[in-house]
Amino acid sequence: MNTAESTAQAGRMKALRAHARGGAEQLVYEDAPVPEDPSGSDVRVRVKAAAITLDELTWEETWVADGVDRTPTIPSHEFSGVVVAVGPDAEGMAAGDEVFGLVPFDRNGAAAEYVLVPSDSLAAKPAGVPDVVAAAAVLPALTAMGALEEPLGLVAGQRLLVRGGTGAVASFLSQFAHRMGISVTVTVRSSTAVERAKRLGAEEVLVADEPAGIAPGSFDASIDAVGAGTPDWLYRAVRPGGRVITLQEAPDADLAQKFGVDADFFLVEARPDALTRLGAELAAGDIEVAVAQVYPLAEGRAAYAGTGRSEKPGKTVLDVAARESSDTA
Numbered sequence: 001m002n003t004a005e006s007t008a009q010a011g012r013m014k015a016l017r018a019h020a021r022g023g024a025e026q027l028v029y030e031d032a033p034v035p036e037d038p039s040g041s042d043v044r045v046r047v048k049a050a051a052i053t054l055d056e057l058t059w060e061e062t063w064v065a066d067g068v069d070r071t072p073t074i075p076s077h078e079f080s081g082v083v084v085a086v087g088p089d090a091e092g093m094a095a096g097d098e099v100f101g102l103v104p105f106d107r108n109g110a111a112a113e114y115v116l117v118p119s120d121s122l123a124a125k126p127a128g129v130p131d132v133v134a135a136a137a138v139l140p141a142l143t144a145m146g147a148l149e150e151p152l153g154l155v156a157g158q159r160l161l162v163r164g165g166t167g168a169v170a171s172f173l174s175q176f177a178h179r180m181g182i183s184v185t186v187t188v189r190s191s192t193a194v195e196r197a198k199r200l201g202a203e204e205v206l207v208a209d210e211p212a213g214i215a216p217g218s219f220d221a222s223i224d225a226v227g228a229g230t231p232d233w234l235y236r237a238v239r240p241g242g243r244v245i246t247l248q249e250a251p252d253a254d255l256a257q258k259f260g261v262d263a264d265f266f267l268v269e270a271r272p273d274a275l276t277r278l279g280a281e282l283a284a285g286d287i288e289v290a291v292a293q294v295y296p297l298a299e300g301r302a303a304y305a306g307t308g309r310s311e312k313p314g315k316t317v318l319d320v321a322a323r324e325s326s327d328t329a
């Protein structure tokens with residue numbers, strides 16, 4: 001038995017936690033209680049890899065659930081791991097199943113040795129897909145799939161403008177939209193990103209923070225895959241009646257009205273069917289998943305601070321299993 005398993009039996013685990021609202025500086029690697037025995041349809045998962053979204057410490061759900069402060073909070077909602085205990089209503093799940101999925105944003109996350117997850121927020125991880133890759137893909141890929149299926153509602157031949165073409169969500173948007181026959185234009189900040197953006201499926205890559213020369217109304221839809229502060233050109237670029245989707249904050253109703261577009265905030269949900277489809281795509285090697293950096297859980301604070309964030313595009317992932325292996329006698 002390794003140290004992680006013996007401490008878990010004592011009801012303790014290692015976790016990355018924030019005791020007060022803030023940024024990466026609040027994160028502490030410490031002992032925390034192992035999540036309770038699962039009830040209902042929850043399952044307890046021993047985490048092997050947990051991916052991070054740098055913006056997640058700015059999300060309200062990271063700090064508050066149903067209006068109640070939920071510190072100390074454990075971040076990271078994108079995980080791969082092994083089921084170790086199942087609730088009475090967790091159908092089709094058993095201890096030992098290798099799974100990947102998304103922890104609801106207002107629950108404690110996966111930057112820990114164990115996490116409690118509703119069984120409909122995970123799916124079987126295909127054998128052969130590395131945990132780090134499965135964890136890295138979950139949130140951005142499901143976000144891109146969900147946004148394309150529902151709020152963007154585009155069909156082949158239509159035009160999509162994506163702000164922030166090098167990001168994790170944008171990378172999957174380009175790949176999926178291109179396969180659907182949608183013409184994708186992305187904006188990037190550096191010319192070094194152009195080749196990759198094109199390889200991922202962008203037909204056109206605009207290198208500028210504030211791209212000039214986009215004809216007003218020339219796109220059927222746009223999406224802000226950078227974050228907060230959606231600029232007005234992302235609204236102006238869309239034809240009247242088209243869609244503008246934000247991912248980090250509510251859209252600007254005045255700008256939407258000014259340009260005659262439907263603007264909505266989209267929030268991803270973990271759906272077993274989408275996870276199963278993603279698992280199949282990962283197993284088949286049909287999509288490119290970029291992992292920029294891998295940190296041990298103990299160095300989670302540096303991971304969230306973006307310390308040493310390389311020029312390499314992609315997700316930052318916490319290799320939680322690394323502690324267990326190093327602890328194994």
Ligand SMILES: NC(=O)c1ccc[n+]([C@@H]2O[C@H](COP(=O)([O-])OP(=O)(O)OC[C@H]3O[C@@H](n4cnc5c(N)ncnc54)[C@H](OP(=O)(O)O)[C@@H]3O)[C@@H](O)[C@H]2O)c1
Nearest residue numbers: 055143164166167168169188225226227247248266267268
């Ligand atoms: N609502 C939802 O369901 C949901 C789900 C997932 C993510 N999100 C949100 O979606 C956003 C993107 O997430 P992500 O995981 O894709 O983050 P990410 O990988 O950090 O991507 C953000 C990208 O934006 C680029 N960028 C920053 N400023 C830019 C600018 N002015 N012009 C062009 N590109 C710019 C960054 O480029 P550099 O590499 O050059 O810095 C980075 O590649 C975040 O705000 C996240 O919180 C929301």
